[in-house]
Amino acid sequence: MKVLSFLTLALLPLVLPGSLMAEAQEISKPQVIIMLGAPGAGKGTQALYLVEKLSLPQISTGDLFRENLKANTPVGQKAKSYMEKGELVPDSIVLEMLFSRIERPDCKDGYILDGFPRTIPQAEALSKYLGESVQLLVFSLEVSDAIIIERIAGRIVCNTCAAPYHKTVLPPKKEGECDRCGGKLIQRKDDSEQVVKDRLDIYHKQSEPLKEYYGARGTLFLIDAATSKEKTTALIDQAL
Numbered sequence: 001m002k003v004l005s006f007l008t009l010a011l012l013p014l015v016l017p018g019s020l021m022a023e024a025q026e027i028s029k030p031q032v033i034i035m036l037g038a039p040g041a042g043k044g045t046q047a048l049y050l051v052e053k054l055s056l057p058q059i060s061t062g063d064l065f066r067e068n069l070k071a072n073t074p075v076g077q078k079a080k081s082y083m084e085k086g087e088l089v090p091d092s093i094v095l096e097m098l099f100s101r102i103e104r105p106d107c108k109d110g111y112i113l114d115g116f117p118r119t120i121p122q123a124e125a126l127s128k129y130l131g132e133s134v135q136l137l138v139f140s141l142e143v144s145d146a147i148i149i150e151r152i153a154g155r156i157v158c159n160t161c162a163a164p165y166h167k168t169v170l171p172p173k174k175e176g177e178c179d180r181c182g183g184k185l186i187q188r189k190d191d192s193e194q195v196v197k198d199r200l201d202i203y204h205k206q207s208e209p210l211k212e213y214y215g216a217r218g219t220l221f222l223i224d225a226a227t228s229k230e231k232t233t234a235l236i237d238q239a240l
Contacts, residue, residue, distance in 0.1 A: 031110035037141030141225035
């Protein structure tokens with residue numbers, strides 16, 4: 001890439017063809033990255049990589065809920081009123097939390113949304129809020145249900161020190177016993193095969209249509225995440 005002088009840069013808007021000017025303006029916008037994918041696809045792992053690579057904050061709805069509930073914010077109180085009754089928190093409250101978060105100074109250059117949006121209505125509300133003010137990239141981590149079930153249903157954890165293991169990928173030296181502290185290894189209820197299958201059903205019904213939504217807008221990248229973490233990261237780097 002040629003180094004442009006200050007004078008050249010000053011004249012750039014006058015001499016750039018329309019398509020190049022539009023591209024330059026697009027690059028100058030805040031970078032917003034959405035991570036899509038089934039539970040266990042590796043969204044959180046790859047989001048953390050992007051946080052380090054791009055120096056952008058990672059935002060997840062789970063973290064937003066915990067933060068607002070702990071701080072007892074007005075929107076947190078609204079969410080709590082639904083949660084205490086065992087009801088789903090309405091999108092309007094989730095979006096209020098999100099929009100408040102992305103207005104903070106650390107999001108001025110962009111941010112990474114981990115697992116949001118989950119539904120078409122959420123995506124439409126987000127698109128309406130953002131308009132044309134950001135440069136949007138959507139990564140969908142593609143992994144088959146069979147691999148997802150193997151990944152999650154194989155997770156086990158120490159009941160004492162919470163050290164993570166996997167029945168096939170990262171087994172303990174002695175079956176049922178933690179290598180670190182000798183504690184008992186258990187499987188969390190959320191990681192049972194039936195629970196994983198139920199979560200996948202919800203994903204396919206509610207969240208998978210987002211691929212078509214963002215694909216139609218030209219912002220979607222399908223990433224093969226069925227192999228290693230490193231290969232998935234390399235594919236994301238190529239897309240960037």
